[in-house]
């Protein structure tokens with residue numbers, strides 16, 4: 269009989285945490301333990317160290333994050349505490365107990381001024397408080413973890429919480445016309461696909477020392493406008509989607525205009541296949557509509 273692996277998921281009530289919960293049914297030998305802010309605040313170093321000491325974990329998946337990109341411009345302290353310091357605390361605590369860590373980061377570490385997809389060695393120039401805090405989180409994980417994988421992802425959506433897909437679906441139902449920016453490009457990523465990939469690579473990650481960085485997004489890319497139009501079409505909604513420039517929608521935080529991630533390294537290293545974004549979007553919308 270194979271022994272089950274005990275895996276701690278922080279930020280378990282967020283959209284990636286909830287996606288892991290769903291995908292873990294395909295991995296009966298994994299026992300996932302989900303915590304969120306109330307059970308385990310990753311900014312509390314003493315509490316985090318004690319939590320990991322009192323239980324036995326074979327791996328930690330850090331889905332805890334401050335993700336309010338625009339609000340972060342005002343709430344710099346809390347954003348930095350969770351995304352930078354919290355990541356460092358978790359890396360130190362995991363390392364102290366020899367537990368491998370999977371940490372999630374973002375395409376917002378890039379300026380988005382590069383036309384070709386960003387590889388893992390691409391130069392990082394975050395444009396926002398959120399992006400800077402996530403980059404510092406990566407640096408602290410790299411400095412303190414003994415065994416870790418940092419996964420950068422982009423434009424995450426799911427059937428849970430608030431995200432671009434759910435917002436566009438709601439607006440398309442409420443309005444006759446919506447305006448969406450057509451000069452920001454990226455790769456939409458279905459959180460269930462990312463969750464599945466995390467669980468697929470986990471056994472190999474557990475046995476690998478050192479800190480490695482990978483990019484994971486669904487393959488293919490589009491503008492925000494093309495993404496919104498696909499959402500409308502797949503959901504069969506009659507609303508008109510009109511393309512507008514970013515200047516028509518000023519936001520507190522700057523977004524990278526062209527942050528497409530190159531995912532070849534994670535695919536070749538772990539032999540995983542990644543669905544194209546339109547197929548995954550269709551699947552997500554069909555699940556939302558059920």
Ligand SMILES: NC(=O)c1ccc[n+]([C@@H]2O[C@H](COP(=O)([O-])OP(=O)(O)OC[C@H]3O[C@@H](n4cnc5c(N)ncnc54)[C@H](OP(=O)(O)O)[C@@H]3O)[C@@H](O)[C@H]2O)c1
Pocket residue numbers: 278279280281282283284285304305308309310311330331332333334335350354372373374375402420421422423424425429
């Ligand atoms: N969403 C995107 O478009 C996107 C794009 C690229 C990368 N990412 C990255 O992907 C990862 C998962 O994102 P997500 O969309 O699943 O985020 P999410 O839905 O916002 O979930 C994050 C979770 O972390 C919790 N949390 C906040 N502070 C915490 C703390 N101090 N200790 C423990 N838990 C805490 C949040 O609780 P509260 O809700 O109570 O605050 C929430 O449940 C993050 O690392 C994010 O940076 C996201």
